[in-house]
Amino acid sequence: MLKWGVLGTGEVAFDVAYAINYVQNNKVVGVASRTAKNAEWFADNLPDAKAYTDFEALIQDPNVDIIYIATPNSTHSAMMRKCIAAKKHILCEKPFCLDSKEGQEIKALANAANVFCMEALWTRFIPATKQVIKQVKNGEIGSLRFVKGSFGHIFSKNRCYSKELGGGVLFDLGMYLISLTYPVLGSPDTQQFTPIIGKTGVDEQSHFTFSYKSGIIASFQCSFLNDLENTIEFYGENGIIKLGPPFYRTSKISFDTQSSPDAEHKKEVRKNPYGYPGPMSQAPYYKERLKPILPSKTKLTSVPFKGNGYHYEIEEVYNCIQKGWIESEILPLDHSIKVVDIMNKLYKSEPVI
Ligand SMILES: NC(=O)c1ccc[n+]([C@@H]2O[C@H](COP(=O)([O-])OP(=O)(O)OC[C@H]3O[C@@H](n4cnc5c(N)ncnc54)[C@H](OP(=O)(O)O)[C@@H]3O)[C@@H](O)[C@H]2O)c1
The missing domain is CATH 3.30.360.10 (Dihydrodipicolinate Reductase; domain 2)
Structure with missing residues (x-):
């Protein structure tokens, strides 16, 4: 059984927690929030989850194998560093982090600690x-x-x-x-x-x-x-x-x-576009051009497409960990870091408005 801890009690945390419990041999055993009210409400809605008001306490809990990070984007890196230090596997919400250099450091740390780490880009697994x-x-x-x-x-x-x-x-x-x-x-x-x-x-x-x-x-x-x-x-x-x-x-x-057969056909009709004796609009070349563009x-x-769709990424995480892998072949960390790098370059380019 892969035992999950969830950081954050927001919208996506709830959907993914349900998906974790939906996948065989996976269950949520703990959820952490900044407030007792949120953590307790969340835990009350899951059969085996305990509420924590301290993120660190959940990360350090020896009963937890893997942490799903569902807190805001700017918190991802710090949360991942804490999980790696506690030797916990990680599924971290998108974007993986806000800076690609930071992402490279996290990859190096996770690999060195031999913990599984993947960005929760759920749509990649649909x-x-x-x-x-x-x-x-x-x-x-x-x-x-x-x-x-x-x-x-x-x-x-x-x-x-x-x-x-x-x-x-x-x-x-x-x-x-x-x-x-x-x-x-x-x-x-x-x-x-x-x-x-x-x-x-x-x-x-x-x-x-x-x-x-x-x-x-x-x-x-x-x-x-x-x-x-x-x-x-x-x-x-x-x-x-x-x-x-x-x-x-x-x-x-x-x-x-x-578009493929049409391309050949168009070449044929273009050979003699003006040789048609009738009205121009009836010429094969023009008839062709009057066709709907799409x-x-x-x-x-x-x-x-089953369930709420989030279980596909959970299945990937479970299968990778079962095989002893520390990264997914479908969504390796280099992919997630490159995407952050592309966004960093876009944000650095001068805004037009
Ligand atoms: N995969 C997806 O489909 C999907 C969809 C939406 C969002 N996301 C990603 O998931 C993450 C969470 O998004 P969300 O839409 O679920 O956000 P949200 O509804 O605002 O929830 C974020 C949760 O993080 C906790 N939190 C911890 N530190 C916080 C801080 N400093 N400020 C505010 N909240 C803090 C809060 O829980 P407490 O108040 O209980 O502490 C809050 O409920 C983001 O990284 C986002 O990009 C993914």
Whole structure:
């Protein structure tokens, strides 16, 4: 049995605690909060959990094997350092940390202490996400040309707007777009960042673009102020694969292959665009151009999505620890640190507004 301690009693802590208890051979045995009221309320809602009002006491508890860190972004690094010192395995909420150099230090410490450590990027383990990344990497849409994605919901939570707690929409929502496309794209060669900074000093909506020497462009939007389309799309020479909406809780993948045969067909009709004797609008070339811009031959694939979706990452953690691994092969620490590094570079670039 893998016995979990949970740090924090916020929204995501509750969802993930339920998912931990849902996975066989895993259970939450303790929860820590800054207040007794919160810890007790949380523990009362879980069958085997004890309430702690001291984070350190839970981390040091010998009955606990692994700590799930669900406190605000700016606290992640310090909490991880405490867990490593206590030789506890770690699942830490996203973003892994706020500074990539700090991330490298934590990786070195965790590896040296032989403790398992992974960022809780739950969406990376959802079956649809895993399948799409595999399909794109396997070249099922041919060479990749363009990637686009958006993630936006109306958020009013304090911590999201607090600079001190590591808020900002790039750290909170944009990071998913970077992280989920990173296995395919890697680090960008050039980047542009357009944040809209609110009165608390953090970006509330942002647009960023990456370009790659291989010829790929990626364009992303994130917002605390609006619902966005919440999809991730990969455009290749032979088709388009779309995850979502919403990409983070989807059981549907759409795969459009029309662009490939069309490309050949268009070459044919372009050979003699003006040779058609009838009205110009009837010429094959123009008829082709009048077709809806979005291709219509879409194949929808259903992929399982069970429970609240968080148990997929818990299964990954459990399986890795069972095998004696200290990092996940699917989401190694280098991946999480690179994503932080990309965000650090974006934040360092001059804000346009
Ligand atoms: N994986 C996901 O789907 C997902 C979704 C949302 C957020 N997250 C990540 O999960 C973490 C928590 O997010 P959340 O939305 O659950 O936040 P939240 O609802 O604001 O909860 C954060 C909790 O952390 C505790 N805490 C400890 N130190 C704190 C401090 N200095 N200031 C404020 N709270 C403190 C608080 O518990 P007490 O008051 O009981 O001490 C609070 O309930 C963040 O890192 C966020 O990026 C992940």
